[in-house]
Amino acid sequence: MNLLQGKTLIPNPHAPPHAPDNQMYTYGPPPIPFDAPGVLAVVENPKAANYPAGSKARYACNTFNYTYTSLLKTLHITFNGSPGQLGDAIGLMASLKLQALELMNIDLDNGLKAGPSFEYQPINP
Structure with missing residues (x-):
């Protein structure tokens, strides 16, 4: 396609x-x-810092980024000698998908939906 x-x-x-x-x-x-009407109006180039502190969008984006970082670390471990970690990585992928969908259901003040930013975040604030 x-x-x-x-x-x-x-x-x-x-x-x-x-x-x-x-x-x-x-x-x-x-x-x-x-x-075109079926395309979700998501904020362009989202960053966690662009969502207001304490907002539902900031919290959801930070959670997504923490899970994303955990996935990257788990994949690194899996592909560098610990293939038994693949199941954990797959579980994190499923969690990441759900978190992204939840994030894109949050309405912003500008009429757009929040979106995942895929930022490296080793700790969950």
Whole structure:
């Protein structure tokens, strides 16, 4: 799929067997419709510090960032000699998804929704 082109990326039936990657595929049917009203109006380039101190958005963003940092640390441990930690990493991924969805349900004063900032945060304030 390619939303930018509005078309589906499909294998190019006319590409020679060893063609470069950019010739191995082409755009074709089915079209990918873009539903602009269905796009959630989330704040652009969010940062935890941009949410008011003590606000629900700041708290949720800090919690998200702490979980995100914990996930990065756990993945580092997993890929550097402790593969048994993969289950913990997967659990953190699920938590991160839920926290992001919760964050994007918070209305801001500017009419937008809060969003996750993916900032490194080793402690949870």
